[in-house]
Amino acid sequence: MMQDTRIRADVLVCGGTACSASGSQEVMKRLREEIAKKGLSEEINVVKTGCHGFCENGPLVIVYPEGTFYVRVKPEDVPEIVEEHLYKGRVVERLLYHEPTTGKSIPTYKEIDFYKKQKRVVLSKCGAINPEKIEEYIALGGYEALGKVLTTMTPEQVIEEVKKSGLRGRGGAGFPTGMKWQFAHGAKGDKKYIICNADEGDPGAFMDRSVLEGDPHAVLEGMAIGAYAIGADEAYMYVRAEYPLAIKRLEIAIDQAEKMGLLGNNIFGSGFNLKIHIKKGAGAFVCGEETALMASIEGRRGMPRPRPPFPANSGLWGKPTNINNVETWANVPQIILKGADWFRSMGTEKSTGTKVFALTGKINHTGLAEVPMGITMREIIFDIGGGIPNGKKFKAVQIGGPSGGCLPESMLDTPVDYDSLTKVGAMMGSGGLVVMDETTCMVDVAKFFLNFTQSESCGKCTPCREGTKRMLEILNRITSGQGTETDLVVLEDLAKTIKVSALCGLGQTAPNPVLSTLKYFRDEYEAHIKEKRCPAGACEKLAQYFITEDCKGCGLCARNCPVHAITGEPKKRHVIDQTMCIKCGTCMQNCPFKAITKK
């Protein structure tokens, strides 16, 4: 497999889910064909990589050694890239990324604003290597951390190093990872398990998927290190079945690692064994909760159970089990190789390292960004994310998914770390960031997230099953103009009760979007209730249609109104009876003079 050093250029094509959906496979095929046609196959490699995070600009093609970064490449563009760049050495200017504010073209990706403020640790190999070739992972130091722990460290020393690094769980709650390992290490039992939680159920989140697709071996290596530390010889990857590409890459990775003896029996001659299984989840949000997840692996219905006992003492099939999130695992090999002090040098005192965020919603650069902890929300949204599109104003950001909270403009300078976010009523969560502009109604947003958690509620405990339903009914009333002031009191009361009485994290956090919007956007709730008005103009049922002075009195609106709410004399301005209007919008569609407005 050793290749000739005659290779002078590598052409990297993103093979992540988003770029594949926008046609990167075709682009890659075409590249190989055109390169062969030009007789350049001997000197140029085409490499399929994982996600670069700049998804909205995909398919991405990067040409090394120059590092030229081409965006939105279509198969038709390929002959030009091959002829001009690969054959003649001329950069294809029109395919470069153009900075939206200045229109300037940016030749290489280190110079793009989106990447400048990022600190790519977990994502350092995503997009830089071919995830289906273990050799590329090894070439960059892969599996050396595992070698180091198996041959030079005791399990206690490994746990100590992870504790010292300050690493906290990236799956949501932020529990200190080293401490969790210590519990499982200390638990009595001859059989123990390791689990990787790759259920990733938050709407809009795709960090874990990208890591698995782009650098699967980092996660496997992390799990192997954890297994050694706690004394496990069997592990499960719990991946949602909607992630077929991640599953395929994991299967390939496990197979390659086993063939090389980096997983399996007697790894590095140390006597340590590890078998990693893949378990596909059916995609229920609650199955991301650790006790429900374990029930699901055991073949039972995915429902949470009360803790204690914690998984560390009684987990999978009643055995001591340690479960961590994908991103948590992916950090482990680098901590072992570069040391706890290196890790602590990034982030803040209590939130060390970096965090990967998925940027979605009303933001210019949707995609993945990895930042040092402690950076502000404003930097993520405006400096990295490029701000709000179409000249609209920022209104709020939902951080932490359906379990998190909505933060307004005034909170944008909050540092992004576990404790600061919790203090202002949001939470780190798994890293989903949904940005909203001025046209978004905050009551509607709360309704959206509650609708999600309500339908994902497993139904086992009453507060979650019944409580979220009642809350949702109230929100529906408010957004359709039927809300009363008592509704607000009951809504808040229910929210607080469910938070403290629900069985698992799903119910305990489901009220957060409602509570945080009530805290920061109470005036919007009140406008819906007292004035029957949606300030953002988003709630259809509260919209009011008016006929302006431009009306010529043609009568088309009145004739088309299904409830006869419009009256007026011919050639004179007509009026809409607001008490009869059903807000269907038919009048507006039919007016030839654009004389009907919606407020």
Add this chain to the structure above:
Amino acid sequence: MKTVADLKALREKLQAEMQVRSDSGTKVVVGMGTCGIAAGAREVMAALLDEIAKRKLQDVHVEQTGCIGMCEKEVLVDVIRPGEDRITYGKVKPSDAAKIIGDHVVNGKIVQELVVGRIERQKK
């Protein structure tokens, strides 16, 4: 794979393949404008690549660039060693490749008779 030493040995072997993607090392840039190609730039590049492969040099990238306007001096080849000035060679023939790689790239000795330009190192 039996030991950590095996892994390290394999890594060293594999690193060469990934070298193209690192931004360290010496750059050799061949002018590939229409004029350059007509003057034999592809043959020169092939000779440079062969020489690099023959010597198993790992920290050297061969890049291409378009026409820089000195067409009568084609084939143009630039050599940029880290921290040193950019040296431009003109009228390079495939037979010069061994000298450029051997003397300049490897040993830092500029091949004076071929030099047509020199750009001072950019100070950051």
